[in-house]
Amino acid sequence: KQEVTQIPAALSVPEGENLVLNCSFTDSAIYNLQWFRQDPGKGLTSLLLIQSSQREQTSGRLNASLDKSSGRSTLYIAASQPGDSATYLCAVPSNDYKLSFGAGTTVTVRA
Amino acid sequence: SAVISQKPSRDICQRGTSLTIQCQVDSQVTMMFWYRQQPGQSLTLIATANQGSEATYESGFVIDKFPISRPNLTFSTLTVSNMSPEDSSIYLCSVAGGGRSYNEQFFGPGTRLTVL
Numbered sequence: 001k002q003e004v005t006q007i008p009a010a011l012s013v014p015e016g017e018n019l020v021l022n023c024s025f026t027d028s029a030i031y032n033l034q035w036f037r038q039d040p041g042k043g044l045t046s047l048l049l050i051q052s053s054q055r056e057q058t059s060g061r062l063n064a065s066l067d068k069s070s071g072r073s074t075l076y077i078a079a080s081q082p083g084d085s086a087t088y089l090c091a092v093p094s095n096d097y098k099l100s101f102g103a104g105t106t107v108t109v110r111a
Numbered sequence: 112s113a114v115i116s117q118k119p120s121r122d123i124c125q126r127g128t129s130l131t132i133q134c135q136v137d138s139q140v141t142m143m144f145w146y147r148q149q150p151g152q153s154l155t156l157i158a159t160a161n162q163g164s165e166a167t168y169e170s171g172f173v174i175d176k177f178p179i180s181r182p183n184l185t186f187s188t189l190t191v192s193n194m195s196p197e198d199s200s201i202y203l204c205s206v207a208g209g210g211r212s213y214n215e216q217f218f219g220p221g222t223r224l225t226v227l
Contacts, residue, residue, distance in 0.1 A: 032214050043203055044154075044218035046112065051214070089153065091216075097142045097207045098169075099216060101153045 002027045002092055006102035014110050019077040021105045023090035028068045035064055035075050036089045038104070044089065048075070080109045113138055113206050115219035123225045124194055131190045132222045134204035139184035141208025145177070148201040148221075160187040160204075194226045 003026040013019060023033070032051045036044040050057045050066045050073065057064050061078040077084055087106045091099040114137040124130050134143065143160040158166040158179055166179035181187040191198055201223050207216040 034216060036218070041201065041221075041223055043117075043220040044205075046215060046217055049215045093207075093214075093216070096159070097216065098144070098156055098159070099154070099205075103153045 002030075002094065002100040004090060004092055004100050004102040006088075006090060006105050008105060009103065010106045010108075012108040012110065013080055015080060015082060017080055017109075019075075019080050019084070019107060019109075021075040021077075021088050021090075021107070023073045023075070023102055025071045025073075025092050025100075027092075028071050030068065030092050031095070032093065033064075033066055033073050034091050034093075034099070035062075035073075036091065038087045038089060040087075047088075077107075080107075082109045082111045085109050112215070113140060113209055113217045115204065115206060115217060117204060117219040117222050119222060120220065121223040121225075123227065126195050126226055128194055129190055129192045130194065130224060131188050132202055132204075134187045134189070134219055136185045136206050136209070138209050140206040141184075142206060143181060143187045144205045144207075144216075145179060145187070145189045146203045146205060146218075148203065150199070154203065157189070157202075160189075191224065194224075196226045199224055199226045 007022045035047045048064045063076045087104045089104045091101045118133045145157040146154040157172045158168040160181040162181045178190045201221045203221045204219045
């Protein structure tokens with residue numbers, strides 16, 4: 001069974017600092033990996049999807065890397081802003097699209 | 112990306128009652144799922160909603176407690192039956208297998224349920 005771990009559980013940084021969020025998974029035979037953002041009491045917003053054949057995916061200030069062989073993905077958020085404060089979740093699908101989620105990293109960006 | 116709506120967005124219910132949550136997608140999708148997120152926890156998959164047949168439930172979830180319907184490729188309902196305070200959670204539907212982003216999964220805004 002796929003196990004997904006996210007470190008750290010929480011992170012607090014001053015505005016402008018770069019953020020580094022880590023995700024690891026136990027079964028490297030993945031189809032893709034998805035990063036989500038969740039605001040308190042809300043649904044999930046898809047940030048980035050990295051296919052298993054890709055090493056990296058970028059969207060604006062967000063960059064996600066994927067190293068399948070070591071079972072790791074990293075989400076980088078450049079020049080953080082208070083609006084980036086949220087919980088970030090990574091998830092890996094099984095062959096029938098069912099997602100296994102990490103516990104999330106809760107980010108606070110201080111103005 | 113798919114646009115997903117859920118109704119109701121939140122509700123407060125009495126124990127022993129049932130609540131039906133609706134999930135509507137703006138385009139046809141292959142897969143629809145229902146997740147539960149208990150307070151302070153990550154998401155747990157309840158079941159896969161199958162069009163025209165019975166839902167596929169994950170370990171620990173049963174049809175009598177969480178009946179699911181999916182009459183077509185854009186709509187599904189989840190009922191939380193005979194509720195207890197332990198059912199207080201955010202319930203989210205998600206979809207995959209539609210449009211150009213076939214492998215990407217999208218989530219609805221969630222239904223926040225409080226059971227007294």
